Amino acid sequence: xxxxVCLKQVPVSDSRIKIGASGxxxxxxEIKFEINAYDENALEEALKLKDGGKATEVVxxxxxxxxxxxxxxxxxxxxxxxxxRLDDPSFAGADSLGVAKALAAVVxxxxxxxxxxxxxxxxxxxxxxxxxxxxxxxxxxxxxxxxLELGAGSFKAWRAAGGGVRDIVEGSLPAVISxxxxxNTPRSANLKGIMAAKKKAITVLSADKVGVGNLGASxxxxxxxxxxxxxxxxxxxxxxxxxxxxxxxxxxxxxxxKVI
Amino acid sequence: xxxxxxxxxEHEAGAPKKTAxxxxxxxxSLAGGAPVTALLIGATGGGQLGGYxxxxxxxxxxxxxxxxxxxxxxxxxxxxxxxxxPAVVLAPASLAAKDAFPRLAARIGAGLGTEVTxxxxxxxxxxxxxxMYGGKxxxxxxxxxxxxxxxVRQNSFPQPTxxxxxxxxxxxxxxxxxVDAATKVVGQEKSTNTVVDLTEADRIxxxxxxxxxxxxxxxxxxxxAAALGATPGASRAAVDAGYASHSHQVGQxxxxxxxxxxxxxxxxxxxxxxxxxxxxxxxVAINTDADAPIFQVASYGLVGDLFTVCPLLTDELKAALAx
Numbered sequence: 001x002x003x004x005v006c007l008k009q010v011p012v013s014d015s016r017i018k019i020g021a022s023g024x025x026x027x028x029x030e031i032k033f034e035i036n037a038y039d040e041n042a043l044e045e046a047l048k049l050k051d052g053g054k055a056t057e058v059v060x061x062x063x064x065x066x067x068x069x070x071x072x073x074x075x076x077x078x079x080x081x082x083x084x085r086l087d088d089p090s091f092a093g094a095d096s097l098g099v100a101k102a103l104a105a106v107v108x109x110x111x112x113x114x115x116x117x118x119x120x121x122x123x124x125x126x127x128x129x130x131x132x133x134x135x136x137x138x139x140x141x142x143x144x145x146x147x148l149e150l151g152a153g154s155f156k157a158w159r160a161a162g163g164g165v166r167d168i169v170e171g172s173l174p175a176v177i178s179x180x181x182x183x184n185t186p187r188s189a190n191l192k193g194i195m196a197a198k199k200k201a202i203t204v205l206s207a208d209k210v211g212v213g214n215l216g217a218s219x220x221x222x223x224x225x226x227x228x229x230x231x232x233x234x235x236x237x238x239x240x241x242x243x244x245x246x247x248x249x250x251x252x253x254x255x256x257x258k259v260i
Numbered sequence: 261x262x263x264x265x266x267x268x269x270e271h272e273a274g275a276p277k278k279t280a281x282x283x284x285x286x287x288x289s290l291a292g293g294a295p296v297t298a299l300l301i302g303a304t305g306g307g308q309l310g311g312y313x314x315x316x317x318x319x320x321x322x323x324x325x326x327x328x329x330x331x332x333x334x335x336x337x338x339x340x341x342x343x344x345x346p347a348v349v350l351a352p353a354s355l356a357a358k359d360a361f362p363r364l365a366a367r368i369g370a371g372l373g374t375e376v377t378x379x380x381x382x383x384x385x386x387x388x389x390x391x392m393y394g395g396k397x398x399x400x401x402x403x404x405x406x407x408x409x410x411x412v413r414q415n416s417f418p419q420p421t422x423x424x425x426x427x428x429x430x431x432x433x434x435x436x437x438x439v440d441a442a443t444k445v446v447g448q449e450k451s452t453n454t455v456v457d458l459t460e461a462d463r464i465x466x467x468x469x470x471x472x473x474x475x476x477x478x479x480x481x482x483x484x485a486a487a488l489g490a491t492p493g494a495s496r497a498a499v500d501a502g503y504a505s506h507s508h509q510v511g512q513x514x515x516x517x518x519x520x521x522x523x524x525x526x527x528x529x530x531x532x533x534x535x536x537x538x539x540x541x542x543x544v545a546i547n548t549d550a551d552a553p554i555f556q557v558a559s560y561g562l563v564g565d566l567f568t569v570c571p572l573l574t575d576e577l578k579a580a581l582a583x
Contacts, residue, residue, distance in 0.1 A: 016396075017396040100366060127358050140442055141443070159359075163457050172443075221373065224400045224402055227398050229396070237550070249573065252560055260577070
């Protein structure tokens, strides 16, 4: 079975976010990028399947410019076999459904039997693409998965259900699985892997090659009016003798804030 | 012509959850007189939802709906949308809805705004506003498809009080087949030490690097949380140091939370932590360093050592809440 992993490059998590001119987006000028943390769990799970003989090939996919090749090369160094980068000017402004259409088309043309993604990307925080890819392909899905077992043609996944409960989900392959942090501990690339990665292929596909139309033009979700979160009102700072501060705080929480 | 709002009302064994009232109240104010339909999947009744803004209630029941499965939820929503023809569908940003809604959106070709915290009616459309980059930025979500889907972060809107009105209840028959019927929840596992999931918690007490050890976390943070009926959380520094598990982590690389009360003890306030908790209604910071960034978002700041303050606060709260 060929396994695909969807990767996304996102701003490093301690980035200070600035709004671009006229609120049309984020000012990316000084932003440094890294692989989305949950995508590392997705990649690790695919590599474990390969180590265990359940995956014959691991193909990493991303939609993005040439700047994403550092991330792809790192994934190849960790053990992925090939990378496919979807890149076209018409992808600018694509919404989640557009991105999912492009990815689903490549999943199909690559003949993949399982696709792993991160539970959400830490930039747009949408958590939409994995389930959309599953629906477009008519595949099963399990999202926010922290434990995965594959049988012959089937899967069992433990997914977060809220309230500290995990649902155990069973379904048939092919499937799209989105990874939560607890799924595994991602490996780093070693020197041998880094050397081997230099010889591995990164295929670049345009919209025509992918077989999708103008995803930017067909987007039904448009984001506008970007802004920073409103400043919080200035609070009260208590100092002095701890017991007195604590008494005052409890009184404020009860009588002023009315939260206890 | 699509009009009105359909609200997915989640319930616990038939009793509507708080999010149902919250969303119906908001839907009623957005709808401007157009119908507001409450959808209950796997439960009957719900006429009392009329008191919170519903003008009609739909029940989808049957063997396929006794547990919450992705496919059956999608099938029920798809059928309800076909029956009601709403312009807008609202759901809580629960794990179940965030699992089902993208699949629904792809099926019907609709736009979806994830976890919005604001909604407004403008020019005959409903526009959402949502946090991105883990809460470091916000943007408007404009949806141009004939039906617009939104999941809404819990506690974004006030809880309405019931007017006492009742709404008519009708049943909607839904068949679940094909891929929707193929994947099933076969069981559940309860995690041992989590009181309530952080994202759903109404009160959170988090510890940072200054708790110094797992023992410090267990002796300072957990008792204070227990006194308040709060969920224990942690900063990334505390999790990376092994003082608490990753499931407790609040921030951009952990959970984004929206409680009524958030107490940060010994947390300096790294940008990625602030992003994940800054929308909390009341924030209390306990820190020895009066210049720590956490004080910039705190409603109440206590300049002091958590090892002194936390036990005192635990006792004071126990006494206050008992009386």
